Amino acid sequence: MSVLSQLNVGESGVLVDLDLPESVQNHLMHMGFVPDALVTTLRRAPAGDPTVYAIDGMEIALRRETAAAIHVRPAEASEAAFRKIEAAGQKTEDLQAEDPRIAASEDASGQFEAAR
């Protein structure tokens, strides 16, 4: 497992959790930084910091120390999860009604497709 600030420009990761003071964490989550969301490192500011991340169709800039407190895992796993759900076909509808995590990860994979 790595942290968001370690991703190079162009790389993506799936958000695992945030290790920040509660008010900050809550604010970030309402901006889309929730577990299972797909984050892509878009670009660094001219001075090298902050960095712009694409998440939930938005672009959000964070400083390095904030991004270093956000844990991510490699994005491929999410893509795989997306394929599995796709293969399950009809069942998806019922599945995600019960398990919000699937819905969330699916949502993230959708963006992943768009990002590509």
Add this chain to the structure above:
Amino acid sequence: MSGCCASPAFEAPQPPQPSGQLRTVVLIGPPNSGKSTLFNRLTGLRQKVANFPGVTVEQRMGQMAGVGREDLTLIDLPGIYSLDPYSEDARVSIDVLRGQMEGTPKPDAVLLVMDSLHLTRQLMLAAPVLAMGLPTLVLLNMSDLMEERGGSIDALKLARELGAPVAKISAVNGGGMGAIPLFLHQHTDRAAAQPLTLPILGNAASAHSWAAQVSRRTDYRAPLSVEGTRKIDNVLLHRIWGPLLFLVVVVGVFEVVFSIGQPLSDGFGGILADIGNLARPLLPAGWVQSLILDGAWKGISSVLVFLPQILLLFLFIGVLEDSGYLSRAALIADRGMRSIGLNGKAFIPLLSAYACAVPAIMATRTIENKRDRLATILVTPFMTCSARLPVYMLLIAAFVPNITYLHGFLGLQTVVMLSLYLAGFVAALATARLLKSSILKSSETPFILELPQYRMPTLRSLALRVVDRARVFLRNAGRVILAVTLVLWVLAHLPVMHTASGAYSTPELAESVIGRLGHFIEPAIAPLGFNWKIGIGLLSSVLAREVMVSTMGTLYGSDPGTEALNLQTALHHDLSLGGALALMIFFAFAMQCTSTIAVVRRETNSWKWPIAQFVYMLALAWVAAFAVNHLVMAFGG
């Protein structure tokens, strides 16, 4: 300049219509979702709308004239991500929404505005807002753009999911607006609301997964993100081109203000002088003519002359704000701002302060850290606002030779002007650094900045800004400056004396009431190279900086020795080059603006800060002017 902080037009509520108790409707939604554009459309009010999150920083009210319901009051609120306040502007929204804001009526119905380009995330706000149980209409704004880009949503299914009516609209071009009066008609009675049971959302993660489920069940397909914004950012946020372009843009503004604005102002000045000359034979000779033409008209027109240049500056700042560039400027500036203890968000008010410090100080509400916000408020008046322009331009035109360098690309006058802007900027940064390393020291708050997509500024919105600004400027000239110049003229002609032959005569300017006042403060300003006449100008400019120019116009107009001269020539009687440069630097640093003092008092909720700020800036202005005057004298200037 006052007026930029004018309270919103808010007429007395009209008698309630027989249809019910619905009186107050509130607009709420996430930042940058288009609430203010909708507000303008619904009320016909012209609120400032720009393309960066956090434009609206306080509640605004207007009558819903745009949909024929003038009996209803509409309140526009700062954008929020959730019902947990993270910054000062979000607290305002939440308090108003809950009916806990003093002086603001409790809302009877809610218009929940969401940006349909990013609906999944925006839906997170829907649950807590709907759970409040007020009649709510959900408005999917920018739905035309969403569909254009291949997105879609089943609004009917969404309405069923949310238990509230949903309408697709476009606030920019007015599409789908018919749903709003229809909704208001149905919900004229507050009691008719049926609160819906929505899942209780304890934390952001569960709120997000609920939103994701809802958007899935309603067949929401997010539009393809346009590559345009990213392509533009590839250049504007480029490691080398980004900062360089930023500089070129800033220098370019002042070139434009000078090279295009100056001829416009000169032409306008000629017209104003002609009006005065045409009116002269129409007025009875004597004191009436002198009061109106030499006092009032000369004073007012000496300031009015700068209107074209100020409007150009506002037009330019307007383009920066509306396009979405300001957020990028904040991003570029973050590293630098960090070294003085602030973050990039503090840069946005500083940049807006080039137009006027009053709205800029209000824009600091988006800064989450209280101490950072206070530090930003305290340094914002150092930024060169448009009210300093008339003073600078008058003095530069009068004292700085029009020499150009680099084949005419860069003029010496522009260089002096840019140096003054730079002086203000450096003073702001240095003061911020001082504050953040001493009394306002705080632990760092994370920098979280949303970068909106670029939008083409609409001609309509730019034109409205310029017209509004012109109105504020003219109103100022009509009230403050007229009053000041009239009082000055009277004081310049008192006391009335008897001559030996028994006739009445007016005193020499130096012997008049105002002349004695000027002489009284002369010892304090003489070391700066200013005499008593300049002193009178300084005293009057505490009201607003541009009053200085009209004061000098009135003073010279009522002095027989200088009344035939134009203002630039007349100034040479009272200022050396050293004094003129000292005067400019004095204006760069001193806090001569009652509107700014008032807004700092309001935003900090105490007199302590504005007084400390005024004294500090005055002291700095005095020391800097002293240094400049003596340096120029030492080098034989």
